[in-house]
Amino acid sequence: MDSVPLQIAFSRLGADVAGQYSPLSATAEDGSLVLVCHSSGFSRPGAGVLRYSAQLSQIAGRRAQVDKLRLGLNAATSAGTPVRLIIHTPRVGAIASRVHLRSDLVGSVSGFDGDTFSVDFVRLLEEKPERSPRSGRKR
DSSP: OOOOOHHHHHHHTTOOOTTOSSOSEEEOTTSOEEEEEEGGGEEEEETTEEEEEEEGGGOOSOHHHHHHHHHHHHHHHHHOOOEEEEEEEOOBTTBOOEEEEEEEEEEEEEEESSSEEEEEEEEOOOOOOOOOOOOSOOO
């Protein structure tokens, strides 16, 4: 995974965040919620599931950004809209922070009580081309 600037990660997932400073979330053109998840908040509750859990009250950000995220989580919960993933890995010592987008994963809000939330991400199913029927001839 290549690290990209945050603005580009949002753009590649179909969300415009031009002029926003370190957005936490955005709504993409297709209506999905694009969510920035910190790398330390992931767990694996089962095979093929990557769960992100966090608390809005613990997220560092402007109040308006956290409120926008709360609205996005409410909308995704009630409407069942998909959640797209951007992973932020913070700076550690001399290693700079990194941002990765995971366009191969799609999530759904699995729990949200107004503060604590969880999103379960699974890999998108790749459509396999259908095989053409074999001719009835034997060789």
